[in-house]
Amino acid sequence: MDWDRLYASRMRDVVASDIRERMKLLAAKQLIHLGGGLPDPDIFPYEAIAAASNRIWADRAVARTALQYAPSEGYGPLRAWIAAYMTGLGAPCAVDNILITNGSQQGLDFVAKLLLSPGDRAMVEIPSFIGALRAFDAYQPTYVGLPGGNPTDVKFCYAGPDFRNPTGTTMTLAEREALLDMADASGMAILEDGCYERLRYDGAPLPSLIALACARRGSVEAAPVLYTGTFSKMVAPSLRIGWIAGPAAVIRKLVLIKQASDLATSALSQMLLLDVVEAHLEETIATACAVYRERRDSMLAALAEHMPHGVRWSRPEGGLYIWIELPEQIDATVLTQRALEEQGVSAIAGAAFYPRGIAAERNTLRLSFSMIPTEPAREGVYRLGALTREMLQSSAAVTAISTA
Structure with missing residues (x-):
């Protein structure tokens, strides 16, 4: 064969x-x-995860929910918690602005699937996160480098503002504002990878790109940014819980991709995760x-x-x-x-x-x-x-x- x-x-x-x-x-x-x-x-957090698991199995009604298919958008209480979390980071979100994914890697793949046709231009940091590049490669884009690339006809720019993988470097506030200026002028979207944002050891936190865009445009609905987050670095990777935050209309399109891809993220993992982050994040x-x-x-x-x-x-x-x-x-x-x-x-x-x-x-x-x-x-x-x-x-x- x-x-x-x-x-x-x-x-x-x-x-x-x-x-x-x-x-x-x-x-x-x-x-x-x-x-x-x-x-x-x-x-x-082994003890916190074990305690959360015990609470699920101790209540048959809760356990039934945990073992059933979850909604494609994600477990409602977890989406609400993440919406409040994003709001606390300066990007006011409602539940409809959140999609739960199997880690942020799935979020990168979904956004590329949504936006890229063969030959489309995607702007990426040079060097860039290899997982993002492999996700984008499948949709056959032409790559444009950031900084220095021409944003004309670029579908989206992928950027990790904080402690980038692989360089460990961080975008200054001026660089973040300049990237948003570029998006405003060109009409491209920004795909923000926020997976390391909370792992800060020195210095004062800087606002995320989506928070800056919300401040500029007045709401997440008008922002040109899709934010991918994950609990893999903050809690544990095998739970495979990430999320995309963005305008509700875009989230609805991404839900269709989720339905065709894997239907839903594990309800059990989402419920365990929510129990842990509510008390121990x-x-x-x-x-x-x-x-x-x-x-x-x-x-x-x-x-x-x-x-x-x-x-x-x-x-x-x-x-x-x-x-x-x-x-x-x-x-x-x-x-x-x-x-x-x-x-x-x-x-x-x-x-x-x-x-x-x-x-x-x-x-x-x-x-x-x-x-x-x-x-x-x-x-x-x-x-x-x-x-x-x-x-x-x-x-x-x-x-x-x-x-x-």
């Missing part, structure tokens, strides 16, 4: 995520994992911030101690990632492959985060401090630094011989 002949044309550009492939290595305990950005399971976020702040500080200190001259890195105010810029003569793909094979250290080369059709910088890589304690992380950075120094010396020796 020649299955290749039968695949849809859009599958030609769909490739495996390098990060998801690397995650298969997590079972290899001897590796030092500096690449993947998984939340640390040691800080999940701020406590859970505070715990995560305390753990990740310490790990970020330790990794930054290790980079300063062990990386050779000429290596630069971001200093994130939150989130889970640090972006490394190596000297130009170092190919990060070669470095990360050697690090894995020779040093037992897993990291992700930056080229994986560039969209199709846009040239990647080959001398970058992403590290994450979320899932690894401080001492193994310091050892991993030490090994990466030693290998980088070795490759720099080899490059210098080759250059000296060629110019002799």
Whole structure:
């Protein structure tokens, strides 16, 4: 059977995520994992989730609801809670402005399915979240880079304003306002990825793009922003609860896509999640911030101690990632492959985060401090630094011989 002949044309550009492939290595305990950005399971709210589960099973009527199909829009009380949560973040929402999704990844896919036809222009950050790129790839867009790209005829701009994946950087208030100006002038939509917004360790919070747009336009109904949020980083990823917030008319269209995709998100997961966040969300976020702040500080200190001259890195105010810029003569793909094979250290080369059709910088890589304690992380950075120094010396020796 020649299955290749039968695949849809859009599958030609769909490739495996390098990060998801690397995650298969997590079972290899001897590796030092500096690449993947998984939340640390040691800080999940186990007791709160167990108590919520017990309350569901203790009431047969509640349990019947939990085991039945949920509405495609999502469990009503959870949608109401998220609407109030978004309102508290400066984007006044009603229940009709919220769609529950299976994680924010499904939200990215749904928005791309709603807006993109083959050849349409999608503006994305350079570099950008690989999960978003893989979601968009299936709808065969032409990519335009942010910043610097021409917004003419762009359907939407994908942006993660806070502690971006992969760079860890944050948009300034002026940059957020400028992006909204661009949307106002061009008519494009903005797809805002808010998954790291609450994981802030330093500095004052900045308003989200959807909050700024609501302030400009007077309501979420007039805002050109669709906001994707998730509880995967704030509570636990396996519950697979995310949401899209936006104008009610757009949400109604997205509900049709949800119905055709998976009908509904698990009612049980939604009800468990609601019970936990009503009583424990701020406590859970505070715990995560305390753990990740310490790990970020330790990794930054290790980079300063062990990386050779000429290596630069971001200093994130939150989130889970640090972006490394190596000297130009170092190919990060070669470095990360050697690090894995020779040093037992897993990291992700930056080229994986560039969209199709846009040239990647080959001398970058992403590290994450979320899932690894401080001492193994310091050892991993030490090994990466030693290998980088070795490759720099080899490059210098080759250059000296060629110019002799």
